[in-house]
Amino acid sequence: xxxxxxxxxxxPAWRGKLILDDTVHLTNTVELRSFGGLVxxxxxxxxxxxxxPLVDTFYxxxxxLWGESLLGYHIVNILLHLLAAFLLLKIxxxxxxxGAWLATAIFALHPVQxxxxxxxxxxxxxxxxxxxxxxxxxxxxxxxxxxxxxYALVLLLFLLGLLVKPIVAIxxxxxxxxxxxxxxxxxxxxxxxPLVPFAVLGIAAGLFTAWMEREFVGARGEEFDxxxxxRFLIAGRAFWFxxxxxxxxxxxxxxxxxxxxxxxxxxxxxxxxxxxxLFAFLLIVGRKRRWLLVGPAFFxxxxxxxxxxxxxxxFHLSFVADHFQYLPSxxxxxxxxxxxxxxxxxxxxxxxxxxxxxxxxxxxxxPILSWKQSHVYESAESCYRNVIENNPNSWDAHVEIARAxxxxxxxxxxxxxxxxxxxxxxxxxxxxxxxxSGLGNVLLKKGRTDEAITDxxxxxxTDRNYAxxxxxxxxxxxxxxxxxxxxxxxxxxxxLQPHLGTSHSNLAWVLAACPDPSIRNGPRALELAxxxxxxxxxxxxxxxxxxxxxxxENARFSEASETAQRAVQTSRxxxxxxxxxxxxxxxxLYRAGLPYHDTQRSE
Numbered sequence: 001x002x003x004x005x006x007x008x009x010x011x012p013a014w015r016g017k018l019i020l021d022d023t024v025h026l027t028n029t030v031e032l033r034s035f036g037g038l039v040x041x042x043x044x045x046x047x048x049x050x051x052x053p054l055v056d057t058f059y060x061x062x063x064x065l066w067g068e069s070l071l072g073y074h075i076v077n078i079l080l081h082l083l084a085a086f087l088l089l090k091i092x093x094x095x096x097x098x099g100a101w102l103a104t105a106i107f108a109l110h111p112v113q114x115x116x117x118x119x120x121x122x123x124x125x126x127x128x129x130x131x132x133x134x135x136x137x138x139x140x141x142x143x144x145x146x147x148x149x150x151y152a153l154v155l156l157l158f159l160l161g162l163l164v165k166p167i168v169a170i171x172x173x174x175x176x177x178x179x180x181x182x183x184x185x186x187x188x189x190x191x192x193x194p195l196v197p198f199a200v201l202g203i204a205a206g207l208f209t210a211w212m213e214r215e216f217v218g219a220r221g222e223e224f225d226x227x228x229x230x231r232f233l234i235a236g237r238a239f240w241f242x243x244x245x246x247x248x249x250x251x252x253x254x255x256x257x258x259x260x261x262x263x264x265x266x267x268x269x270x271x272x273x274x275x276x277x278l279f280a281f282l283l284i285v286g287r288k289r290r291w292l293l294v295g296p297a298f299f300x301x302x303x304x305x306x307x308x309x310x311x312x313x314x315f316h317l318s319f320v321a322d323h324f325q326y327l328p329s330x331x332x333x334x335x336x337x338x339x340x341x342x343x344x345x346x347x348x349x350x351x352x353x354x355x356x357x358x359x360x361x362x363x364x365x366x367p368i369l370s371w372k373q374s375h376v377y378e379s380a381e382s383c384y385r386n387v388i389e390n391n392p393n394s395w396d397a398h399v400e401i402a403r404a405x406x407x408x409x410x411x412x413x414x415x416x417x418x419x420x421x422x423x424x425x426x427x428x429x430x431x432x433x434x435x436x437s438g439l440g441n442v443l444l445k446k447g448r449t450d451e452a453i454t455d456x457x458x459x460x461x462t463d464r465n466y467a468x469x470x471x472x473x474x475x476x477x478x479x480x481x482x483x484x485x486x487x488x489x490x491x492x493x494x495x496l497q498p499h500l501g502t503s504h505s506n507l508a509w510v511l512a513a514c515p516d517p518s519i520r521n522g523p524r525a526l527e528l529a530x531x532x533x534x535x536x537x538x539x540x541x542x543x544x545x546x547x548x549x550x551x552x553e554n555a556r557f558s559e560a561s562e563t564a565q566r567a568v569q570t571s572r573x574x575x576x577x578x579x580x581x582x583x584x585x586x587x588x589l590y591r592a593g594l595p596y597h598d599t600q601r602s603e
Contacts, residue, residue, distance in 0.1 A: 545579075
């Protein structure tokens with residue numbers, strides 16, 4: 001029943017579209033389409049900004065299975081969520097915790113989990129949940145038998161989990177908390193020593209992730225420059241935010257308002273003070289009633305890295321997010337479910353009826369709320385409209401909805417949202433570079449090239465290393481016949497995105513097909529074209545077209561003809577008839593022993 005209900009609850013999101021950084025990981029990333037790209041995902045972390053190689057391998061395999069269809073991705077993510085839930089059920093029953101099924105159902109159906117399950121990029125939550133629960137269950141077997149194969153299995157599952165998401169690093173601390181709860185004490189040799197390797201690996205993974213967040217995700221700078229006092233204020237408020245959303249999941253959104261942290265405002269100190277009072281009380285009471293401390297201790301362990309003491313890239317949008325508490329939520333859900341089960345077991349008559357009625361009502365309301373929230377993820381537009389409804393000053397939502405409208409050809413509406421983003425965040429560098437670049441694309445689509453150049457230049461004034469603006473200007477200048485300027489921008493784009501096939505392809509085309517002979521460089525064009533092909537496994541007709549032009553520029557006409565023929569066959573599988581005709585015209589030149597020199601534009 002739970003499987004069927006959960007699948008139906010997420011039915012609105014089955015065909016949900018790509019949002020936020022989905023495109024970095026999924027179908028629009030050429031690295032995912034070749035074996036060489038897969039190697040880069042493991043060996044070269046900057047390729048994907050964060051180091052989650054097992055997640056990206058998962059995407060890579062799914063790309064081979066589902067291609068451009070997103071239904072498979074969504075179904076797999078829902079099934080992973082269900083698998084995590086049933087592993088949780090197995091663990092709670094093994095620990096003899098009352099209310100195991102109730103806790104499992106709440107975990108599976110709570111609307112706070114919708115973001116992790118319906119947002120494809122958050123497969124790292126559901127997948128890491130599977131590895132975390134599997135490792136914990138395996139350790140419970142090891143703790144009983146003390147057999148080395150079980151210990152080796154725990155270590156393997158733990159390592160795999162860390163390669164998905166570093167939150168799995170809380171496993172050793174979680175085990176110690178559970179052992180202390182069960183036995184009332186910890187033994188150094190039997191309980192602590194076996195977990196030391198896990199703790200070392202977990203700390204290393206956490207530190208590495210924190211460094212990656214700073215160096216590649218951009219979690220540094222003025223918007224992350226907080227004093228220790230301000231970080232405590234953020235942490236206190238975030239703690240109660242998460243607890244509040246579990247009890248009252250109203251107005252859920254992908255991006256919540258980013259709080260104004262001000263150490264001079266007195267009431268902000270109430271949030272961390274209340275946390276300190278809560279745990280002080282639990283420590284005092286927990287000496288005799290250990291079960292009272294276990295849930296809150298797990299919640300704090302799991303959510304602590306995301307409370308603001310460490311910089312996280314998402315913090316530039318909001319200090320909180322529903323997907324941050326996918327696993328931490330169990331610290332609240334499990335104790336309350338256990339308490340409800342104990343009360344139900346002890347009460348009789350009308351009191352028992354009322355308690356069962358309350359549980360049934362809860363399990364009826366949660367699917368309805370989650371189903372409603374799943375509708376938010378049906379499309380990028382619906383997702384960002386929901387954000388704007390709950391957080392009208394979210395510049396990122398305005399930029400993203402503008403991009404969605406641009407893809408639909410609604411240029412005027414897209415421009416309005418780009419301008420609104422600049423209005424609500426006029427000093428934010430991330431907003432300015434993306435909004436001005438978006439406005440440039442709108443103007444370019446309308447044929448107002450000179451005005452578009454101005455907006456792309458504004459984007460670069462904000463950030464000289466913004467590769468999309470360099471790429472756009474490279475193409476514009478090429479079309480205008482300003483070939484030296486075009487090459488300069490394509491060179492910069494290649495420098496900034498060395499693992500993107502398009503970066504190699506753009507520059508290779510100019511060096512192979514430019515009408516100005518002083519620009520052409522056949523050997524380098526061929527080298528760049530080969531690199532682009534490696535990223536796409538030879539399946540991109542544009543890259544094949546560029547390789548054919550590079551072969552021809554090097555007077556290797558038989559290879560140029562063969563490659564162009566492959567490009568024609570591949571392009572016929574796409575809706576671009578214009579591209580097919582262009583390649584066929586170039587193919588006739590190669591067969592005649594002539595190179596192709598473009599007189600109009602770069603692809």
